[in-house]
Amino acid sequence: MRLKKILKEIGHNADRYVDIDIKGISDNSKYVREGFLFLALKGERLDGYDFIQEAIDRGARVVVSYKDFIAPCGVVKIIVENKREVASDIACAYFENPSRRLKIVGITGTNGKTTTSYLISNIFEQAGFGTGLIGTINYKIGNRTIPAVNTTPGAIELQGYLSEMLGDGLEFVVMEVSSHSLQQERVRNIKFSSAVFTNITQDHLDYHKTFEDYFEAKARLFNLLEEGARAVINIDDEYGKRLMESLKTKPITYGIKADSDIKSKIHKMDIGGSIFEVLSPYGKFEIKTKLIGLHNIYNIMAAIGVGILFGIEEEHIKKGVETLEGVKGRLEELSYGQPFKVFIDYAHTDDALRNILGILKPLTRGRLIVVFGCGGDRDRAKRPLMGRVATEFADYVIITNDNPRSEEPTLIANEICNGFIDNFRNYTVILDRYSAIKEALRVAKNDDIVVIAGKGHETYQVLKDKVIHFDDKEVVESILLNKA
Incomplete structure (x- = not known):
């Protein structure tokens, strides 16, 4: 990727700089190699400015910094504002915005994201679609599984993983989207084909300070939906109802108490799992699952809603749910x-x-x-x-x-x-x-x-x-x- 192309994509004046070939990008100096672009921005704990020399020593040819520095001969210096959007924009430009050519489903909420993501992924795979997974436990890219560091990776890693998934011929990506990643603009340039809201309860108030801020961070995901894309929302949750009312496009709703598009009538629920009837736009059908508890019935309804949105046949939805026997570390x-x-x-x-x-x-x-x-x-x-x-x-x-x-x-x-x-x-x-x-x-x-x-x-x-x-x-x- 040429430097001037990246700069034009992010709206920066490309004419001021010599055009060179960028071999890779990183905001971690330890991962920099010959011909890389290094992003030296200030984070919450570390300041990239302090690692500029190390990045140059490792072969960085371009350094993007929020603060001026003396660049040695052969190194291009670009000064930008210290905004979180910068990393997202440069990563998106370098990897040529892979989300445009993928169907990406984002899942947000306090609880249930991981199990819901596994259910949705299983439904897509039962229907014959190659599916990538990004979440709390691991990142799944084709036949490769990478242990997760964060629920949602940093902007550079995320765009890189999406690019790999596209290169592997995958069609769908199911992604847990944390409130931190939304607040920190890690997913800023991703266009989601659908988004799921599971629930919201108290968590991360050390970071978001108030519950309202926490909810607003979660709600940002729904501003990233493609034009006309529909969400799947739990309206038994009061904040789910509030979110539903704010959306331009009518979502698919689910719940047990509320009058929703997808409902459940529970026949049996014990330590061996659950048997329940689903009432949906597809009509009625029975689900038998080894996943334990009412919260997992909610997770299953969310996954069914996504399956319906993408036109997955009932038999594949049912099989996708029923063949998932459990998720690591979840009951x-x-x-x-x-x-x-x-x-x-x-x-x-x-x-x-x-x-x-x-x-x-x-x-x-x-x-x-x-x-x-x-x-x-x-x-x-x-x-x-x-x-x-x-x-x-x-x-x-x-x-x-x-x-x-x-x-x-x-x-x-x-x-x-x-x-x-x-x-x-x-x-x-x-x-x-x-x-x-x-x-x-x-x-x-x-x-x-x-x-x-x-x-x-x-x-x-x-x-x-x-x-x-x-x-x-x-x-x-x-x-x-x-x-x-």
Whole structure:
């Protein structure tokens, strides 16, 4: 890609600069190679300006910076405003806007994005469409799977992945779209063929400050829809109703309580899954799923709505839903011959925790034992809320570390405990997560259910001064097999 072409695409004066061939682009100096364009912008934690020399040493031929610097001979210097749009615009231009030639479905909401994305992807694949996936667990590009760093990658990585998907001949991309990515303009130049709103509950208020700001960040996705494209919205959620009323094009709606386009009549819901009847623009049909709980019925309705929007036949929708047996770290049952049940789940908000405990409590013949913590340097207001939810449902609670980051773990635990219902005494605090899980498995008896919440699919733990390998599933397996 020629430099002048990129500059013209982003509306910058190309005539002032010598035209050279750009071999790649990066905003991380460590990934710069010979002939690269380096973006030296100021982020929330790091300042790209501080890494200009390293990028040049690694072979950068063009440096785009928000602050002037002395460029050595052979390096093109371009000064721009320090705006988040710059990275998105340059990435879009360099990769020639791949989203124009893909059908992209964006999913936003506090809870349910990952499972909904897997369901939609499965529906498209059952219908014979090559489908890419970008989300919290991983990025799937053809036969290649990349562990996810962020729910939605940075603008440069995102455009690069979309370009790869296009090159692999994929037709659809299903993408989880976080509120952070919308606020930070990472998805600014992507045109979405449809967008899904699952729900909104308290989360990320450390970043967005107010719930209204959080909602408005989520709602930005629907401004990125292609002309005439339709959304799929949960109108059992009050904010979903509000969003629906703001859209120019009538969405497909879903819900159980509300008068919606897609509804469900539940026949059976237990620890083995659900059987329910779907009433939709396609008529009535039955769904049998191994996904547990009411929240997953909502996720399935969202996926059905997307399938209908794209004209996928009922048999492919039904098969796409019913063949998805589970999602890693989402109410995932771990069975190693023990006489009690163990589940791990990513639930890290009070609403998500309420969903899973509300499902499991009526199905628990013994005690419901819950192990969880809350992340450090994140929304503090949800800590007592999660504490309250845990004590409303659980018979025994073990408070432990999640990803404490730079915060004092004891203070995080205290803030969780401040939300406990009155007179709840059946709990303990064991900050070491391995020891907490081991204790839960030690005290569990026949017919008990142990829930280990907060991390789900994650394979790391962020401590004050380091990141260590930590996988709840591996820990449970090692303890139970050693017990056996």
